[in-house]
Amino acid sequence: MCGIFCLLSLSAAPSERDRTVHEHLKRRGPDSSRDVTVQGPNLGCRCLFSAHVLHMRGRLTQQPLQDGLGNLLAWNGEVFGGLPLTTEDNDTSVVSERLSSCNDPSDVLSVLSSLRGPWAFVYYQKDGDFLWFGRDFFGRRSLLWRFDAEFDALTLTSVAAQTSEAVNSAWREVPAAGVFRIDLKAFTETGSLTFELYPWAHTEDDVLSTCSETLVPIGCTAVINQSGLFLTSPVSRLNTSLPKSTNDTETCSNSHLSVEDLQQLLEGKEKDDEVSALIDVLSEAVRQRVQFLPFREKEEDSPPTPERATVAVLFSGGIDSMILAALADRHIPAHQPIDLLNVAFKLHEPKTQKQSVKKPKKHKNKPSNSNTDRAADSKTFNPFDVPDRITGKAGLKELRDLNPDRKWNFVEVNVTQEELQRLRRERVCHLVHPLETVLDDSIGCAVWFAARGTGVIMKEEEEEEEEKSFTSTAKVILTGIGADEQLAGYSRHRVRFKTSGHEGLIQELVMELGRISSRNLGRDDRVIGDHGKEARFPYLDEDVVNYLNALPVWEKADLSLPRGVGEKLLLRLTAKRLGLGPSAVLPKRAMQFGSRIAKMEDGHEKASDKCSRLLTG
Numbered sequence: 001m002c003g004i005f006c007l008l009s010l011s012a013a014p015s016e017r018d019r020t021v022h023e024h025l026k027r028r029g030p031d032s033s034r035d036v037t038v039q040g041p042n043l044g045c046r047c048l049f050s051a052h053v054l055h056m057r058g059r060l061t062q063q064p065l066q067d068g069l070g071n072l073l074a075w076n077g078e079v080f081g082g083l084p085l086t087t088e089d090n091d092t093s094v095v096s097e098r099l100s101s102c103n104d105p106s107d108v109l110s111v112l113s114s115l116r117g118p119w120a121f122v123y124y125q126k127d128g129d130f131l132w133f134g135r136d137f138f139g140r141r142s143l144l145w146r147f148d149a150e151f152d153a154l155t156l157t158s159v160a161a162q163t164s165e166a167v168n169s170a171w172r173e174v175p176a177a178g179v180f181r182i183d184l185k186a187f188t189e190t191g192s193l194t195f196e197l198y199p200w201a202h203t204e205d206d207v208l209s210t211c212s213e214t215l216v217p218i219g220c221t222a223v224i225n226q227s228g229l230f231l232t233s234p235v236s237r238l239n240t241s242l243p244k245s246t247n248d249t250e251t252c253s254n255s256h257l258s259v260e261d262l263q264q265l266l267e268g269k270e271k272d273d274e275v276s277a278l279i280d281v282l283s284e285a286v287r288q289r290v291q292f293l294p295f296r297e298k299e300e301d302s303p304p305t306p307e308r309a310t311v312a313v314l315f316s317g318g319i320d321s322m323i324l325a326a327l328a329d330r331h332i333p334a335h336q337p338i339d340l341l342n343v344a345f346k347l348h349e350p351k352t353q354k355q356s357v358k359k360p361k362k363h364k365n366k367p368s369n370s371n372t373d374r375a376a377d378s379k380t381f382n383p384f385d386v387p388d389r390i391t392g393k394a395g396l397k398e399l400r401d402l403n404p405d406r407k408w409n410f411v412e413v414n415v416t417q418e419e420l421q422r423l424r425r426e427r428v429c430h431l432v433h434p435l436e437t438v439l440d441d442s443i444g445c446a447v448w449f450a451a452r453g454t455g456v457i458m459k460e461e462e463e464e465e466e467e468k469s470f471t472s473t474a475k476v477i478l479t480g481i482g483a484d485e486q487l488a489g490y491s492r493h494r495v496r497f498k499t500s501g502h503e504g505l506i507q508e509l510v511m512e513l514g515r516i517s518s519r520n521l522g523r524d525d526r527v528i529g530d531h532g533k534e535a536r537f538p539y540l541d542e543d544v545v546n547y548l549n550a551l552p553v554w555e556k557a558d559l560s561l562p563r564g565v566g567e568k569l570l571l572r573l574t575a576k577r578l579g580l581g582p583s584a585v586l587p588k589r590a591m592q593f594g595s596r597i598a599k600m601e602d603g604h605e606k607a608s609d610k611c612s613r614l615l616t617g
């Protein structure tokens with residue numbers, strides 16, 4: 001993960017960049033920083049490039065990378081496929097080489113279409129004076145933009161900053177709709193900015209239907225190139241077939257089944273071929289994301305220590321993270337530990353007897369979270385025993401059973417309200433920006449603390465368990481995002497299925513994947529990148545999505561079955577095949593509730609409300 005930045009302005013205008021933004025960018029790319037300004041003799045504008053590199057593979061390649069022709073590339077991405085790359089190659093150089101040999105826009109588009117993996121980039125193409133930029137098909141890397149009408153200046157950056165001033169040139173996420181091209185000569189002549197958009201599409205027909213009202217900054221315009229050029233979508237369309245005969249209506253609402261009942265229900269659902277194929281494709285996606293990583297060393301010449309993990313998993317003990325951990329175990333050398341990052345926000349002390357009597361009433365219709373309630377009520381109250389901590393510990397046990405020889409570092413990240421408030425103000429509010437809801441705040445903070453990886457691990461010393469403070473040094477963080485979106489894991493899927501059957505469910509799934517960039521991925525990339533670590537999303541690997549998209553919806557989920565079985569059915573069967581236990585039938589629990597961050601704050605807010613805590617000043 002790198003921090004990239006480009007400020008485009010007319011030569012006559014003052015060129016001043018936001019120092020806070022610069023500091024934020026440096027945190028994303030701690031290994032090398034460099035500025036390069038492009039200002040041709042016959043170009044009446046200038047581009048200030050600033051790039052900050054997090055070294056992940058090959059030899060450290062400084063950025064922005066300039067080739068012999070004067071083209072300039074700022075690349076925040078990982079090429080996992082599509083180009084021939086060996087483990088020694090640095091992907092920035094290879095992408096730059098490919099782009100150097102491009103003459104026409106169609107060449108550039110074909111290079112970008114061929115890449116597999118997450119990316120965001122800004123590229124100055126000397127021949128013709130064009131500035132290109134954009135994000136990959138899913139939007140797995142952040143890119144923000146802002147146009148300052150006063151100075152006719154456009155800023156592109158991986159991360160921005162929250163300000164208290166009311167600015168009319170607000171930051172926005174560059175939509176992951178395609179790649180954009182600016183004709184710098186035309187900009188110099190007119191002083192107005194026009195983006196030519198080359199959209200992601202399956203066919204030429206899609207190009208015509210792409211909405212042109214993409215969210216461009218105020219004062220700029222976007223046009224779809226009339227030539228019909230487009231980037232070829234890396235994944236096939238979602239299979240929209242409907243089952244021949246359906247029993248949509250007889251949904252089972254019984255949510256009080258025991259783990260054994262649920263496991264038995266799962267027994268009866270064999271989907272051997274689909275499970276095998278999913279394991280193959282997902283395992284390969286994990287392999288590409290965990291192998292050949294450098295250690296992060298504190299001192300340059302200290303010898304590599306075998307006890308350091310290179311890979312961590314955002315770990316709740318839920319099925320998505322369990323599967324990632326189990327597959328990572330297959331591909332990470334046996335002597336290397338794997339860090340499991342588990343975040344908990346401090347619970348309030350249980351109320352006095354009198355007050356707690358009321359509690360059960362309120363939760364009458366909720367599926368019983370018996371474990372947590374019991375823990376909270378028992379005498380040995382531990383304020384960090386939140387639901388995700390409890391399932392996390394259970395998951396750890398399953399993983400130990402699966403591979404007892406592996407060192408699993410279960411990192412208990414405990415967060416108090418004071419720490420949450422301080423670091424939200426200092427860091428997280430800037431990273432979440434320009435997103436702004438209560439949900440963005442909760443997830444942004446929870447992911448930030450988890451990804452920091454500072455907490456305690458239990459060390460077993462001669463039969464005794466001892467707490468030891470610990471900070472994860474893994475540069476790569478695997479997250480399970482994308483599983484719920486593709487395999488109908490959210491409760492809104494169940495609601496939709498109940499009201500509109502398979503057709504409604506399919507529409508919901510199409511929408512989920514279409515908006516994942518603007519709802520989640522940019523934000524998560526900014527939040528995790530702040531630690532000089534890189535988020536990787538195996539469930540959003542192109543081949544995984546392609547495979548899941550091709551399956552008819554009823555192979556992936558059966559929402560007539562109860563919670564804990566029906567949603568993400570195929571993934572549950574996969575977990576079972578991988579040898580996992582009760583975690584295979586854990587119902588979905590959203591991170592803001594599982595970590596109890598939502599409980600720490602005002603309980604009366606709606607997730608979609610604007611979050612006032614994110615505002616500074």
Ligand SMILES: *[C@@H]1O[C@H](CO)[C@@H](O)[C@H](O)[C@H]1NC(C)=O
Nearest residue numbers: 059060061062089090093094
């Ligand atoms: C990056 O990799 C390319 C080969 O792909 C190599 O030619 C180049 O020297 C490398 N750059 C650095 C700075 O190591």
Ligand SMILES: *[C@@H]1O[C@H](CO)[C@@H](O)[C@H](O)[C@H]1NC(C)=O
Nearest residue numbers: 105196223224225226227229
């Ligand atoms: C579309 O792209 C072609 C090829 O670069 C270019 O000649 C043409 O002017 C572009 N059309 C518009 C409307 O910008």
Ligand SMILES: *[C@@H]1O[C@H](CO)[C@@H](O)[C@H](O)[C@H]1NC(C)=O
Nearest residue numbers: 243244245246247248250560
């Ligand atoms: C639908 O339900 C009926 C009665 O429960 C059953 O006989 C039939 O096989 C079911 N059909 C499908 C496609 O599952």
Ligand SMILES: *[C@@H]1O[C@H](CO)[C@@H](O)[C@H](O)[C@H]1NC(C)=O
Nearest residue numbers: 382384385389412414456467
């Ligand atoms: C963190 O929480 C765990 C409970 O999950 C507890 O055992 C541990 O003592 C806590 N550590 C710190 C440093 O508060």
Ligand SMILES: *[C@@H]1O[C@H](CO)[C@@H](O)[C@H](O)[C@H]1NC(C)=O
Nearest residue numbers: 238239240241549550551552
């Ligand atoms: C969609 O699923 C159905 C049923 O399995 C299958 O026959 C069809 O070929 C699939 N369509 C695509 C485009 O993959």
